[in-house]
Amino acid sequence: MPRRPVFALTALALAAALPLGAQAQGRPDLVAQSLAQGASHVPGELLVQFRGNASAAARTAAMARVDGKALQLLRARAQQEAGRGDLLRISFGSGLALAAALDALRGEEAVDFAEPNWIYTTQASSDDTYYVNGSLWGMYSATSSPANQYGSGAADAWAAGKTCDSSVVIGVIDEGMHVGHKDLKDNVLSVPGEIAGNGIDDDGNGYVDDVNGWDFDGNNNSVFDGRNDDHGTHVAGTIGAKGGNGQGVAGVCWSLRLVNAKFLGTSGGTTANAILAVDYMTDLKTRHSLNLPATSNSWGGGGFSQGLKDAITRAGNADILFVAAAGNSGQNADVTPMYPAAYDNTNIISVANITSTGALNSGSNYGAVSVDIGAPGTGIWSTVPGIAKFQSKYASYTGTSMATPHVSGAVALYKSLNPGATAAQIKAAILNSATPTPSLAGKTVTGGRLNVSGF
Secondary structure (H helix, E strand, O other): OOOOOOOOOOOOHHHHOOOHHHHOOOOHHHHHHHHHOOOOEEEEEEEEEEEOOOOHHHHHHHHHHOOOEEEEEEEOHHHOOOOEEEEEEEEOOOOOOHHHHHHHHHOOOOEEEEEEEEEEEEOOEEOOOOOOOOOOHHHOOOOOOOOOOOOOOHHHHHHOOOOOOOOEEEEEEEOOOOOOOOOOHHHEOOOOOOOOOOOOOOOOOOOOOOOOEEEOOOOEOOOOOOHHHHHHHHHHHHHHOOOOOOOOOOOOOOOOEEEEEEOOEOOEEEHHHHHHHHHHHHHHHHHHOOEEEEEEEOEEOEOOOHHHHHHHHHHHHOOOEEEEEOOOOOOEOOOOOOEOOOOOOOOEEEEEEEOOOOOEOOOOOEOOOOOOEEEEOOOEEEEEEOOOOOOEEEEEEEOHHHHHHHHHHHHHHHHHHOOOOOHHHHHHHHHHOOEEOHHHOOOOOOOEEOOOOOO
16 A cells, blocks of 8 residues: 655745755755644754765865854765765754754755754653563464454464564664563664674674664663663564563564664754664665665654654665554544654554554654554563663553554564565555454544454
């Protein structure tokens, strides 16, 4: 089922006043809308995409307009699509207002687009073992024991021997994840060719000793830093906690591999680091020929970013789905888009949160055009760290953050059963198998909830 266009918006006066060439790739109208809606951003910073044919003098002149200083190269010209130059994170002069800095850069011929460095947050809240005692309802079906007709049907798939295989990799773009958790450790990817602890970038991807992934928030190879990495650990458990081992919980897929790109820290995460995280996963797949069909993205809240949208497009070009949380503001995302779930990229699956009674959770975003499907997201038990750094615990959380990894796990399950399936085919299979649900009728593209029982 193709994703329909998300936006039908009239350009704001800000966009209309800009030179046509400066608008060619960015969406200043949607940036302005995001700012008007109060989306958070890093003070004094911008992301600037330069044109590929811009001279060094023209770039210098553009930076001088805002007293700009380069802080970080996010994507070099050599990595860009044809005609695109460097993508930079910059600071701008303290005497300039954000709107003035954006206006000044967008008027420069050397600049393709300029936008704020938005801040994203997790899409969950705590409502604080598990399968056998009736707690893991999101995995049940109408006929499983225990049973819940509004679960994902994963239990039926397991009963038929469909528990995934270790060749499938899902990227967790989130907080860090507890790679030593007793229900996760067997399913954590060791990046091919990377040798732990030798202080060498063995695979040449620019990240030293990124054995299980990379921490873009802390700029180091430690993807697990303790108790504050509970959200990413919880997400990872729903996707791929080890099943059938007599302890804790079970993920949708029992035997896949998980790799982490941590970009969310204690203060959220920035657009700059989100772009790096998405591109990291794309590079891992292409560099190592990994069987990586999707990334799981239980975060949002930043404004429109052409830079991030472009990174998601690059992932799509590498045949990677971007499974995204629809958001927890209880709003119609067709009217009030929540990014990144609301981008119109065809490789996005946007996920709403349903309860154990089949209702759309009152806090979940929805949208007949921009939200694809519902999945269990209320009172979801999964893996978390304990108070001590290496303890293995479990907790119940609620949010579209919890619904999203059910769908990410469904991607892995389908891919393991259909190795030749493309991203588009996997997305179509998941959406076409959705079970019609009254609470989602007219509220999602499918009008239904996740059902993997027939995979």
